[in-house]
Amino acid sequence: MSNRHLARTIALQSLYEWDFTGQQSDTAALLQRNQAEFAPEFDDNQFSQQLVQNIVQHLAELNRLITNYAPEWPLDQITVIDRNVLRIGLYELLFSGEVPPKVAINESIELAKTFGGPSSGKFVNGVLGTIYKDMEKGIIKKSTNGK
Secondary structure: OOHHHHHHHHHHHHHHHHHHOOOOOOHHHHHHHHHHHHOOOOOOOHHHHHHHHHHHHOHHHHHHHHHHHOOOOOHHHOOHHHHHHHHHHHHHHHOOOOOOHHHHHHHHHHHHHHHOOOOHHHHHHHHHHHHHHHHHHOOOOOOOOOO
16 A cells, blocks of 8 residues: 555545534644554554644535535435545545645545545546546636635
8 A cells, every 4th residue: 555545545534524524623633543443553653643633624625516416415414425536536536745636636546445434436436537628628617725
């Protein structure tokens, strides 16, 4: 497993717990505990930390996009895993200058397939793919101040 994929996995585990507990937990403490428990040898946790911090910072905008691009699924009815996989993918698509769009989408699909339900990969692909197409058309602008 690549370092970035492992970092996204740790971020997803932490975001899952944070979201599941009503977004009241300290994300830094969750990240530290999850890294120690699931990847104690992992020595590059800065990517996970930045990912989680920036997702929390842009949560309202990310949630708005999920709601707009998955109108049949109210945000609270999307599984906690799928919701947070979408947040990771959307953040990387819209705010991160480090990750190419197709990599962000593919990584999100893989996380959804690994941790979500049987249709999670298709759902995540549909939402992120539609958003990416709108980015290419100029309907959605990539932010340059994502951090």
